[in-house]
Amino acid sequence: MKTQLLAATAVALIGLGPLGVAQAQPAAQKPTPAQAKAFIDEAEAQLEALSLYVAKSAWVRATYITEDTQWLEAKAVGEEKELAAQLAMQAARYDGVAVDPVTARKLKLLKLYLTLPAPDRAGAAAELARLESRLDSTYSTGKFSYKGAPITLNDAEEIMRESRDPAELKAVWEGWRTVSPPMRADYAQLVALANEGAAGLGYKDAGVLWRDKYDMDPDAFAGEADRLWSQVEPFYKNLHCYVRARLNDRYGDAVQPRTGPIRADLTGNMWAQSWGNIYDVVAPAEVRSSYDLDELLVKAGYDPTRMVKTGEAFYSSLGLAPLPQTFWERSMITRPEDREVVCHASAWNLDGKDDIRIKMCTRVNGEDFFTVHHELGHNYYQRAYADQPYLFKGGANDGFHEAIGDFAALSSLTPTYLQQIGLLETTPGEAEDIPFLLKTALDKIAFLPFGLMVDKWRWQVFAGEVTPETYNEAWWALRTQYQGITPPGPRPADAFDPGAKYHIPGNTPYMRYFLAHIYQFQFHQAACAQAGWQGPLHRCSVYDQAEMGAKFNAMMEMGQSKPWPDALEAFTGQRQTDASAVAAYFAPLNTWLTQQNQGEQCGW
Ligand code: X8Z
Numbered sequence: 001m002k003t004q005l006l007a008a009t010a011v012a013l014i015g016l017g018p019l020g021v022a023q024a025q026p027a028a029q030k031p032t033p034a035q036a037k038a039f040i041d042e043a044e045a046q047l048e049a050l051s052l053y054v055a056k057s058a059w060v061r062a063t064y065i066t067e068d069t070q071w072l073e074a075k076a077v078g079e080e081k082e083l084a085a086q087l088a089m090q091a092a093r094y095d096g097v098a099v100d101p102v103t104a105r106k107l108k109l110l111k112l113y114l115t116l117p118a119p120d121r122a123g124a125a126a127e128l129a130r131l132e133s134r135l136d137s138t139y140s141t142g143k144f145s146y147k148g149a150p151i152t153l154n155d156a157e158e159i160m161r162e163s164r165d166p167a168e169l170k171a172v173w174e175g176w177r178t179v180s181p182p183m184r185a186d187y188a189q190l191v192a193l194a195n196e197g198a199a200g201l202g203y204k205d206a207g208v209l210w211r212d213k214y215d216m217d218p219d220a221f222a223g224e225a226d227r228l229w230s231q232v233e234p235f236y237k238n239l240h241c242y243v244r245a246r247l248n249d250r251y252g253d254a255v256q257p258r259t260g261p262i263r264a265d266l267t268g269n270m271w272a273q274s275w276g277n278i279y280d281v282v283a284p285a286e287v288r289s290s291y292d293l294d295e296l297l298v299k300a301g302y303d304p305t306r307m308v309k310t311g312e313a314f315y316s317s318l319g320l321a322p323l324p325q326t327f328w329e330r331s332m333i334t335r336p337e338d339r340e341v342v343c344h345a346s347a348w349n350l351d352g353k354d355d356i357r358i359k360m361c362t363r364v365n366g367e368d369f370f371t372v373h374h375e376l377g378h379n380y381y382q383r384a385y386a387d388q389p390y391l392f393k394g395g396a397n398d399g400f401h402e403a404i405g406d407f408a409a410l411s412s413l414t415p416t417y418l419q420q421i422g423l424l425e426t427t428p429g430e431a432e433d434i435p436f437l438l439k440t441a442l443d444k445i446a447f448l449p450f451g452l453m454v455d456k457w458r459w460q461v462f463a464g465e466v467t468p469e470t471y472n473e474a475w476w477a478l479r480t481q482y483q484g485i486t487p488p489g490p491r492p493a494d495a496f497d498p499g500a501k502y503h504i505p506g507n508t509p510y511m512r513y514f515l516a517h518i519y520q521f522q523f524h525q526a527a528c529a530q531a532g533w534q535g536p537l538h539r540c541s542v543y544d545q546a547e548m549g550a551k552f553n554a555m556m557e558m559g560q561s562k563p564w565p566d567a568l569e570a571f572t573g574q575r576q577t578d579a580s581a582v583a584a585y586f587a588p589l590n591t592w593l594t595q596q597n598q599g600e601q602c603g604w
């Protein structure tokens with residue numbers, strides 16, 4: 001095969017002449033820009049050649065977890081890690097060579113190719129790949145006993161969403177966290193291996209490598225995250241204060257005191273990361289919302305496939321081409337009864353062209369109506385940048401990737417749009433703005449400190465500031481500091497609560513979601529301006545705005561070929577991540593919350 005002409009190790013020893021002919025390199029001589037370009041072209045081709053095999057192995061394991069599919073995935077991923085580690089080490093030879101900007105960017109992306117880089121020594125890549133596959137599978141097949149029968153995370157989430165019985169919530173919340181203690185040793189080993197791999201690439205630890213993915217100095221990125229948090233923190237505290245008071249009204253001092261942190265299991269979500277499911281508990285008494293999306297979907301007879309079709313129709317209205325037939329044939333839209341799968345929702349492009357798919361255990365409710373739009377956003381982005389060279393197939397940064405679908409959902413969850421597609425009979429009047437904004441803030445604003453703290457924890461772990469003995473303590477210190485939440489009771493000595501959140505055993509960086517919760521409002525503000533929208537931002541829906549959609553697609557087509565500020569500028573005209581669009585969107589709610597909180601002792 002053309003792309004595998006050169007064995008990876010051979011690239012280190014020989015250079016390519018002008019006609020691609022191998023030539024001996026004097027050791028001391030600095031490589032030329034042309035040699036650097038030849039190297040990266042070859043490296044890119046080798047990685048691309050391996051990618052379909054890796055993707056198919058990963059897909060099969062994620063949709064059919066057995067010992068055998070874990071073995072197959074680990075084998076494929078191990079090979080990829082080994083190749084990527086060798087190529088990334090070789091790329092260092094071209095440090096300081098005056099290469100063209102495209103080659104320079106590709107060399108950098110090659111170094112950052114793996115989320116968890118393997119050490120360049122025999123057996124290490126295979127070991128790391130095995131740990132990754134096993135951790136993800138342990139999480140995904142996790143069950144615990146409730147009322148005498150084993151239940152899955154899906155079942156447990158349903159109870160967290162629906163139940164208003166504090167004893168039941170506590171039991172289920174604690175029950176799910178019995179799946180993670182066995183993961184701790186694997187996780188510690190994985191951290192050590194990834195750090196060793198990162199050190200081989202010249203990074204202090206793997207956390208620094210993660211922070212190096214944002215076209216700026218890694219320390220500057222940590223500062224950026226803190227700056228953005230400081231922009232939204234007062235609003236979060238206002239929301240926290242209001243929600244805590246309503247929980248106190250509902251459950252009384254013994255369950256939820258009126259001061260101090262909020263009990264995590266009372267928030268309607270297993271991780272207290274978004275609180276929209278308890279809208280009924282915190283809804284303002286004086287202005288009622290006239291609809292509940294969960295009920296509308298059920299009443300209208302929606303099934304999971306129809307939810308995805310509805311999501312597709314939204315994107316089609318922006319002028320994007322329909323999903324390919326293979327999407328419908330190959331996606332996993334509901335949980336299969338007969339086998340273990342990774343239910344945590346994801347979107348895939350297996351061949352880098354148009355083999356796009358989603359994998360979800362979709363249920364008919366508002367939360368999954370949102371998630372369908374989220375996942376499809378990934379797919380439309382993947383397809384938009386499919387013509388980029390392999391190393392440029394990716395989001396402008398990972399926050400962009402997470403923000404595309406959320407941006408679409410900001411429109412597709414408006415009452416205006418729900419009425420347009422026949423889910424609502426009439427569009428509610430202005431009186432319902434506060435209920436709508438409150439429901440949205442329970443999801444979006446409550447999420448922000450969680451989005452921030454998950455990787456603050458991982459950065460500390462990778463840096464060695466937090467050790468396996470202090471994993472749990474450090475997790476809860478950050479949960480309390482940023483989110484102002486507390487567990488429903490003392491945690492057992494062996495608890496490994498970070499492991500009970502998918503992205504820790506799944507090794508998916510999390511700062512992307514924090515960023516996405518800001519970008520999506522920047523996109524929304526810019527899109528609504530392009531559509532000529534004059535009213536309040538939260539009432540804007542960009543459904544049917546194909547001209548705006550074309551400009552949005554042009555940003556998506558850039559993939560990661562340019563630094564992210566270029567992509568942001570292409571669509572919004574701005575080069576900075578900025579939470580002022582968040583403030584503009586929620587302005588009426590923030591004012592209202594401040595009034596509601598009068599007399600309360602806010603903070604914790
Ligand atoms: O993991 C996801 C998506 C897949 S990228 C379903 N999200 C985060 C989470 O569930 O924790 C979306 C919001 C945050």
Ligand code: ZN
Pocket residue numbers: 374375378401402
């Ligand atoms: Zn996502």
